[in-house]
Amino acid sequence: MYQQTIAQLALGLRQGTFTSVELTQAYLTRIKQHSELNSFITVTEEQALQAAKAADLRLAQGNAEPLTGIPLAQKDIFCTLGVKTSCGSKILDNFIAPYNATVVEKFNAAGAVMLGKLNMDEFAMGSSNETSFYGAVKNPWDLNCVPGGSSGGSAAAVAAHLVAGATGTDTGGSIRQPAALCGITGLKPTYGRVSRYGMIAYASSLDQGGPMTRTAEDAAIMLQVMAGFDPKDSTSSDQAVPDYSASLNAPLQGLKIGLPKEFFTADLDSEIAATLAAAIDEYRKMGAEIKEISMPNLNMAIPAYYIIAPAEASANLSRFDGVRFGYRCSNPVDLTDLYTRSRGEAFGNEVKRRILIGTYALSAGYYDAYYLKAQKIRRLISEDFKNALAEVDVIMGPVTPSTAFAIGEKSNDPIQMYLSDIYTIAINLAGVPAMSIPAGLVNNKPVGLQIIGNYFAEAKLLNVAHQFQQVTPWHQHSPKGFE
């Protein structure tokens, strides 16, 4: 039963083919069998079985919702009451969250079963899941390769059928890039669509949570629960939430697809380019119009991001000081020693690098040259998206410049690692929604197609993705040994 999609499982639960307890047991067994992936930081077996029992009762009483009884897992960045919430860091290794993130509350209210907390790059800073305090996650398609990051545990667990669906968060590509490298469907919603309350902050003007699933249909079901206004998040949007499943089957005749020429240059791997060309041909067959567009400032996204994100991170991470929660060094001699050593001993290298870059960029005398300049470039990039999306309905492009790379290949070269997000970062700066869907395999490794839409056009993206999945098999492929 674990091979099924969320939509199929929901039907099976209603038809009495299996109970939520049986389903939960099946996933818990698989999680233990495939611990070599290192995709989980915490497995919440007891709570999961209790939630499954409650879900079975709800199903029997006839007041179940689409996600009632469905086993999911949360990226370990979402606070979960009474359950360790580490954010992949030593500094939170002993942190038992005293409250639930809004997203977690919403899944609980919908009756979903939480199987546990998923591995991730430390504080979501990474593109390979190698910066986690809990060790690298392995890609089920090739155990020597990274699953991508920072939501690497989520992507690997969904790809290997250890969970029916998972949450991820995306600051510069952290949902889409691992989704692409693991061959699953990932959606980064519009900034403000999903509450950030209780989601540990990395870069507050860029962070956004979203679903990671096998299909667009499943992503619609999960997003329906996650999306919506939250008074506890001052940046949450009060735009009405549409029915994401209702428009999945709308025909794509006349859909205008823009292909930015800046995405399709010689830098893109030729086999990935060929895979994307074949995918775009499928859309042409469905009646879409393909148009070349230009977004001249896209190449400025990485430089601007590596000021804005570390600047915000250096401020956000100042709360980890060893005073009220988390790691504290032993025998501090004074308060400065307590702060300095607690942070120095418990943050990893990449987190330290970003705190240092951010602190430097915000320090006296450098603000205009770095932070203000980056914010101006952010405006130009955002205008590029506005102009393009006035001409076309969606923009398509690659998600990653290569398929999954080897563990260790880029871990000592931060710049090379940063460049693996070259196609995803601009979307976060603009704040628009985007998806990654499986578009093919190159040397038996998955390739993702990125679909980018206008602000709050998640329903359109899901429709465009779902129609592709009606005529192609890529989302149905499972890695060998994990069928």
Added chain:
Amino acid sequence: MSLTSDDVAKIAHLARLGINTQDTEAYAKSLSGILDLIAQMNTINTDHITPMAHPLDQIQRLRPDQVTESNQREHFQAIAPQVAEGLYLVPKVIE
């Protein structure tokens, strides 16, 4: 743009971030590389461009001035490194 080990030590102090002395050289090198990447920003003119701090043109929302949180001191202090009589303990600040 290149940073020296001394620069790294100064920035680390601003961030209250402990860095081992033997590592400052390596940080100086990797941070300088990142700053070179960032310097690409200077290749485009941004005169008269309004900086963008936030993706949505949304005004900061206000809410009624009402108490929404109850006191959960014991709950929160249960996960603190060191507390006594309801207070968080840190090394002595005033001699």
